[in-house]
Amino acid sequence: MDYVPKKFSPYRLKASDLQVRFCTNETQATREVFVAKLQRMGFDICVSEVFSPAPAAVAVLKERGLRPHLLVYDGVVPEFDSVEKDNPNCVVIGDAAEKFSYQNLNDAFRVLIGLEKPVLFSLGRGKYYKEDEGLNLDVGVYMKALEYACDVEAEVVVFLHQYACDVEAEVIGKPDPMFFQKVLDDMGIQSHQTLMIGDDLVNDVGGAQHCGMKGVQVRTGKYRPSDEKHPTVTADGYVDNLAEAVETILKLRGQ
Amino acid sequence: MDYVPKKFSPYRLKASDLQVRFCTNETQATREVFVAKLQRMGFDICVSEVFSPAPAAVAVLKERGLRPHLLVYDGVVPEFDSVEKDNPNCVVIGDAAEKFSYQNLNDAFRVLIGLEKPVLFSLGRGKYYKEDEGLNLDVGVYMKALEYACDVEAEVVVFLHQYACDVEAEVIGKPDPMFFQKVLDDMGIQSHQTLMIGDDLVNDVGGAQHCGMKGVQVRTGKYRPSDEKHPTVTADGYVDNLAEAVETILKLRGQ
Numbered sequence: 001m002d003y004v005p006k007k008f009s010p011y012r013l014k015a016s017d018l019q020v021r022f023c024t025n026e027t028q029a030t031r032e033v034f035v036a037k038l039q040r041m042g043f044d045i046c047v048s049e050v051f052s053p054a055p056a057a058v059a060v061l062k063e064r065g066l067r068p069h070l071l072v073y074d075g076v077v078p079e080f081d082s083v084e085k086d087n088p089n090c091v092v093i094g095d096a097a098e099k100f101s102y103q104n105l106n107d108a109f110r111v112l113i114g115l116e117k118p119v120l121f122s123l124g125r126g127k128y129y130k131e132d133e134g135l136n137l138d139v140g141v142y143m144k145a146l147e148y149a150c151d152v153e154a155e156v157v158v159f160l161h162q163y164a165c166d167v168e169a170e171v172i173g174k175p176d177p178m179f180f181q182k183v184l185d186d187m188g189i190q191s192h193q194t195l196m197i198g199d200d201l202v203n204d205v206g207g208a209q210h211c212g213m214k215g216v217q218v219r220t221g222k223y224r225p226s227d228e229k230h231p232t233v234t235a236d237g238y239v240d241n242l243a244e245a246v247e248t249i250l251k252l253r254g255q
Numbered sequence: 256m257d258y259v260p261k262k263f264s265p266y267r268l269k270a271s272d273l274q275v276r277f278c279t280n281e282t283q284a285t286r287e288v289f290v291a292k293l294q295r296m297g298f299d300i301c302v303s304e305v306f307s308p309a310p311a312a313v314a315v316l317k318e319r320g321l322r323p324h325l326l327v328y329d330g331v332v333p334e335f336d337s338v339e340k341d342n343p344n345c346v347v348i349g350d351a352a353e354k355f356s357y358q359n360l361n362d363a364f365r366v367l368i369g370l371e372k373p374v375l376f377s378l379g380r381g382k383y384y385k386e387d388e389g390l391n392l393d394v395g396v397y398m399k400a401l402e403y404a405c406d407v408e409a410e411v412v413v414f415l416h417q418y419a420c421d422v423e424a425e426v427i428g429k430p431d432p433m434f435f436q437k438v439l440d441d442m443g444i445q446s447h448q449t450l451m452i453g454d455d456l457v458n459d460v461g462g463a464q465h466c467g468m469k470g471v472q473v474r475t476g477k478y479r480p481s482d483e484k485h486p487t488v489t490a491d492g493y494v495d496n497l498a499e500a501v502e503t504i505l506k507l508r509g510q
Binding site: 097098099100101102103105106109110113127128134135136137140141142144145146147148149 | 351352353354355356357358360361364365368382383389390391392395396397399400401402403404
């Protein structure tokens with residue numbers, strides 16, 4: 001792994017006695033594709049270390065014997081390979097982008113309205129995100145559309161830092177502890193033994209703190225200088241980048 | 256007008272000393288097209304007697320000096336011919352059907368989010384309607400989507416009977432009296448002098464009653480037998496069809 005640039009050095013954490021997991025709101029690609037991309041960037045990372053909404057949804061679907069009608073991006077469909085999909089009794093929507101056509105949304109709606117009790121899962125509640133060509137609507141917007149059409153409330157399958165676009169009250173009130181707990185369970189540790197590193201103050205840092213973890217904000221990505229004067233969320237620490245976080249953690253542990 | 260089938264006989268009302276107006280939730284065609292269709296069916300009806308959401312929106316836009324970005328069905332675009340549309344400072348959505356593509360919705364969203372104070376008009380709040388191929392999502396669903404995306408609340412340009420799909424509390428609380436009042440103003444009469452005939456118990460009949468009119472339900476279209484035992488709305492009368500309503504009205508007036 002000599003080619004790994006030092007600044008992308010979570011592998012140094014893994015070489016220590018610490019456990020590392022990666023939480024992402026990626027719903028347009030499988031974890032395999034996501035991991036391959038990060039590996040190309042020099043990350044020592046494998047699929048089993050990644051927690052994303054689609055596999056979390058698959059677990060819920062299997063647990064409840066649900067057969068989804070999928071309205072998701074083609075790239076993430078393989079995550080649902082192991083799930084029975086004939087004669088659907090629920091709908092799962094992700095960030096389907098251009099697949100959010102009138103026809104496809106009608107199709108999803110018809111499945112829902114045909115059910116005695118419509119069940120809708122949304123792989124996130126984001127409002128919009130930025131692409132090169134401008135702002136694009138995200139899955140949360142289409143979730144609201146179907147919720148209104150069917151008089152249902154979607155079950156949102158997300159990790160904390162997906163609440164990125166919600167008002168603060170909802171972030172504090174609604175982070176679904178189930179998914180955070182899954183990550184903790186996977187590591188076999190408790191929240192007070194865990195440090196979350198993220199670029200979103202309210203949702204990564206504040207959300208983690210709300211669950212009993214420490215939360216450190218990196219001054220990259222979504223970070224804004226005003227975050228350091230936020231009225232309700234104060235990070236346990238700030239670092240300029242992920243590498244600095246890793247160095248600091250290892251130093252504090254005398255490693 | 257000998258070809259006019261007797262059952263479509265509002266022209267007999269017009270031949271009396273009564274005034275007649277037609278309120279429609281049609282947002283896919285101009286009033287001209289709508290009127291031509293009804294004329295072919297034998298109705299004695301002209302454009303000035305028809306009240307629909309698009310011209311009502313045009314009046315509001317002009318009054319407030321607003322230049323709309325339109326996301327409406329092609330057929331209704333001519334209603335907006337007289338409105339300045341360059342450099343838009345608001346968005347108007349109607350039942351755009353297949354024009355509700357991801358791209359078009361992104362375009363409308365980008366206009367809204369680019370405004371200091373996003374202004375969104377929706378030509379209705381319907382959830383869905385029935386076509387030959389099944390249920391189709393209606394404009395209200397896309398209104399909710401954009402409302403959520405932009406943290407705005409749309410101004411809804413509708414007539415009472417467009418609240419068809421809302422829960423009752425919203426119908427009672429929210430019918431916009433402005434539009435009903437416009438129809439009354441046009442006739443130069445007051446609500447207690449007016450009778451509303453419609454097929455939707457809660458929204459046509461209940462809505463009209465809420466505004467001080469009498470409300471009669473026709474046992475056609477949206478009518479369901481259970482309407483006659485509705486817990487909160489009781490029509491002032493029921494008729495089997497529009498012809499019976501006309502006959503009854505004329506008989507009561509000794510005509």
